[in-house]
Amino acid sequence: MTIPLGQTNRQWRFAKRPKLGDPVSRDLFRLETGDVPQIGPDQMIVRTICLATSPAQWGYLVHDNGMFQPLAIGDVMRGRGVGEVIQSRHADFKTGDIVTASLGWQDYSLQDPTKQPPNIKTILKVENPCRPLTLALGSLGVDGFAAYFGLLDIGKPQAGETVVISAAAGGIGSVAGQIAKIKDCRVIGIAGSDQKCRWLTTDLGFDGAINYKTENVGERLDMLCPDGMDVFFDNVGGDILNDALAHLALKARVVFCGYISTEYQPGIVPGPRNYTKLLSQRARLEGFIVFDYVDRFPEAEQQMRRWLIAGRLKNTEDVVEGLDAMPDALASLFTGGNKGNKIVRVAPDPNGLPSLS
Ligand SMILES: NC(=O)c1ccc[n+]([C@@H]2O[C@H](COP(=O)([O-])OP(=O)(O)OC[C@H]3O[C@@H](n4cnc5c(N)ncnc54)[C@H](OP(=O)(O)O)[C@@H]3O)[C@@H](O)[C@H]2O)c1
Structure with a gap:
């Protein structure tokens, strides 16, 4: 042309x-x-x-x-x-x-x-x-790959485990949650409206959802994750990360993908008060940058494409x-x-x- x-x-x-x-x-x-x-x-x-x-x-x-x-x-x-x-x-x-x-x-x-x-x-x-x-x-681009590598390489979810995702109705969160379902996990999403929560549970197959704007996240996590969460895929940081840390299961993995709630606010980004749970629960919190995985993008692309074609990933x-x-x-x-x-x-x-x- x-x-x-x-x-x-x-x-x-x-x-x-x-x-x-x-x-x-x-x-x-x-x-x-x-x-x-x-x-x-x-x-x-x-x-x-x-x-x-x-x-x-x-x-x-x-x-x-x-x-x-x-x-x-x-x-x-x-x-x-x-x-x-x-x-x-x-x-x-x-x-x-x-x-x-x-x-x-x-x-x-x-x-x-x-x-x-x-x-x-x-x-x-x-x-x-x-x-x-x-x-x-x-799904077949950088955001999908962030969901794929963050969840699978860092979160390492096992079948039957409980995975919780913040900004679950967003670009990365909605893909990460679906991959966790493909891996036979129980998946709970946290999102900012009832309509988004319904979408997660009815259209994307999540097992539960929390509206962080109208519900008490800590109390809802008590109810939905009585044995704690094995993987927390975090896109937002702040109070939601703090509540999640209080609900970690033994040997839990926290995938630190983003912190939109505090990243662009004035002042020093506050650290989570409940970080001591990482020690008592022998848990791990690990950040990542999707471009670290650029050599493996083709692997993610092929797998996600197969899931899309098979209708397993929306x-x-x-x-x-x-x-x-x-x-x-x-x-x-x-x-x-x-x-x-x-x-x-x-x-x-x-x-x-x-x-x-
Ligand atoms: N590590 C990496 O390599 C990498 C790469 C790309 C992006 N990221 C990060 O991943 C996260 C998700 O990115 P994305 O592109 O997929 O965006 P997104 O989730 O599609 O959009 C952001 C969502 O965050 C929620 N949100 C906004 N302000 C919030 C607040 N104060 N508290 C709680 N939730 C809030 C909103 O949903 P609600 O309606 O639910 O509030 C919004 O839909 C971001 O933190 C981004 O910086 C990381």
């Missing part, structure tokens, strides 16, 4: 630096129209098809947490997406390839595979892509249309406005009809 003459590139740029604790709002960004980039040696131009949202994107705006470089005012907003290579001068990629990469909130991006961080390949070719392509940002994506929706889609992660993986579709799939194969 060549770039049509006169084609422009819509771009969301970072306009105003928020303070920690501020809500995500549209006025932090401005939508501009620029030129489609010019290709150089070893580079390629990628047309965005869909873009992921992630709480980490808020982190790009506010602070340097040691994991990613904060953005400067005027930069194109950073974000991962799925796109089609429309021009390539790199030997490993050809026109028509589908890739996932940090495309940014824009229609077209210049990608340079020679400039990837030395130890992490972040421009990944999607081999034999599943349809819809949004899957490559959900695609829990929550898709909204149009580049214009990006700021609101990101904001929804912090207000619980998403159910499953929030993804924004920017342009049509070049191959048309969606089907899973």
Whole structure:
């Protein structure tokens, strides 16, 4: 595909630096129209098809947490997406390839595979892509892989064990819980509305759910996990982590995936008061970064694809249309406005009809 003459590139740029604790709002960004980039040696131009949202994107705006470089005012907003290579001068990629990469909130991006961080390949070719392509940002993408490796490699759930998941109706949580069910565990989800709790138990097969906004989490864990929990997959930190620590079974594993409830708040992130339970229960708490597993992404992709095709894993994506929706889609992660993986579709799939194969 060549770039049509006169084609422009819509771009969301970072306009105003928020303070920690501020809500995500549209006025932090401005939508501009620029030129489609010019290709150089070893580079390629990628047309965005869909873009992921992630709480980490808020982190790009506010602070340097040691994991990613904060953005400067005027930069194109950073974000991962799925796109089609429309021009390539790199030997490993050809026109028509589908890739996932940090495309940014824009229609077209210049990608340079020679400039990837030395130890992490972040421009990944999607081999034999599943349809819809949004899957490559959900169950068959980085969020799905975080659920897969976090739960299986760190949580190591055994059949019959009790697994509890926070932000269970979110992108990573909804996949982690389903994998725990596939592994024959009892699964309890914690989420922020009755509607989400019903979705977890009726549609995704969870054994129980707790609405942390209206119920006492500690009391509900007493009822639902009378023998304690063997695995806690934590996406939120804060009070929920504290309540969970008080309910660990002997030799429990706490998978530290994220801490959205405290990560972007002002002040020092409070530590959990109940951390002493790790000692009395001979338990383990371990953090992970999904890109540590990049060499094993194909293993996760193949397994998750088999589960999807067999109907054992439901695609829990929550898709909204149009580049214009990006700021609101990101904001929804912090207000619980998403159910499953929030993804924004920017342009049509070049191959048309969606089907899973
Ligand atoms: N370790 C890694 O490699 C890795 C990779 C990607 C993401 N992460 C982390 O994994 C977590 C989940 O990410 P995701 O992309 O799948 O997001 P997500 O779960 O789809 O969205 C975030 C969810 O968190 C809940 N939430 C928001 N504020 C909360 C609060 N104050 N207290 C409790 N729950 C709150 C909301 O659901 P409710 O309606 O239930 O409140 C919201 O739906 C995040 O912490 C993220 O930073 C880690």
